[in-house]
Amino acid sequence: MDEISSGTTQHPQNRIGLPEITPSREVCRAHSWMVIRLFDIIASDVGTSWEPSPNPRAGLEEERWLEQNLNQLGNYQGLWIAILNHSIVASGDSFEELHGQIIARNIRDALVVKVPDDLTQRDYLIA
Amino acid sequence: MNYLWFSHQHCYGAGENVVRMRIRILPPSGPPFTLRAVLDTGAAISYFDRALLPSLGIADVTTGRPIDLRAANGERSTGYVHPVDIEFIGHPMTIPIAFCPDWQEGTDNLLGMEGFFEQIRAAFEHRARRFYHAIH
Numbered sequence: 001m002d003e004i005s006s007g008t009t010q011h012p013q014n015r016i017g018l019p020e021i022t023p024s025r026e027v028c029r030a031h032s033w034m035v036i037r038l039f040d041i042i043a044s045d046v047g048t049s050w051e052p053s054p055n056p057r058a059g060l061e062e063e064r065w066l067e068q069n070l071n072q073l074g075n076y077q078g079l080w081i082a083i084l085n086h087s088i089v090a091s092g093d094s095f096e097e098l099h100g101q102i103i104a105r106n107i108r109d110a111l112v113v114k115v116p117d118d119l120t121q122r123d124y125l126i127a
Numbered sequence: 128m129n130y131l132w133f134s135h136q137h138c139y140g141a142g143e144n145v146v147r148m149r150i151r152i153l154p155p156s157g158p159p160f161t162l163r164a165v166l167d168t169g170a171a172i173s174y175f176d177r178a179l180l181p182s183l184g185i186a187d188v189t190t191g192r193p194i195d196l197r198a199a200n201g202e203r204s205t206g207y208v209h210p211v212d213i214e215f216i217g218h219p220m221t222i223p224i225a226f227c228p229d230w231q232e233g234t235d236n237l238l239g240m241e242g243f244f245e246q247i248r249a250a251f252e253h254r255a256r257r258f259y260h261a262i263h
Contacts, residue, residue, distance in 0.1 A: 063149060126199050127167050
């Protein structure tokens with residue numbers, strides 16, 4: 001039997017009288033691809049809610065970077081920015097605009113902050 | 128003598144007089160992201176910037192529970208409370224957060240007593256700039 005064209009190899013009947021079928025290497029590869037593709041489709045359909053894995057370090061490095069580089073953000077005054085690792089990966093005039101970029105580029109676990117209009121001013125928050 | 132036990136400590140900057148904590152937001156669609164929010168034991172409830180509403184899947188803020196909000200300067204407005212899924216230092220929580228459509232965008236996010244501090248044990252040692260906490 002042509003294993004590649006049929007996709008299966010016929011073996012002698014098993015103990016209960018049914019033919020044993022062993023999928024060929026090509027069929028296994030195709031099935032693996034389909035499983036991966038199916039997983040991708042399901043994941044994209046349900047967004048990220050399927051992945052509740054906690055990340056206690058989310059934003060930690062980014063927050064340290066922000067505190068060390070706050071005075072270097074003059075070009076971003078008044079803007080919303082997304083920081084990932086040690087760099088600004090997106091910015092926008094509004095949170096909505098920035099969040100749109102985060103979704104479009106699937107940026108995970110960025111630290112999102114609004115850069116103050118005046119970086120030299122030190123104010124006292126009374127909430 | 129009573130003892131309180133804490134599982135975590137957070138050191139904040141030497142010059143800081145507010146404690147900002149990282150809050151991981153798990154939006155209904157799109158990847159998770161992190162915001163900073165001020166710990167505010169003087170706030171009766173958490174309050175977040177209304178600019179976040181669309182990212183949380185809240186199209187109409189008025190669908191939340193209405194409450195009367197009073198700011199420190201006496202200004203009064205109607206706020207709307209929505210349950211929001213967050214992650215606080217790796218701990219998933221759902222907390223009630225008030226949003227106010229009348230207040231401008233870009234305000235500080237505040238973590239207040241109802242719903243947030245109810246779920247944790249907390250202590251401050253401000254002279255050492257340390258915040259201690261444990262999840263109930």
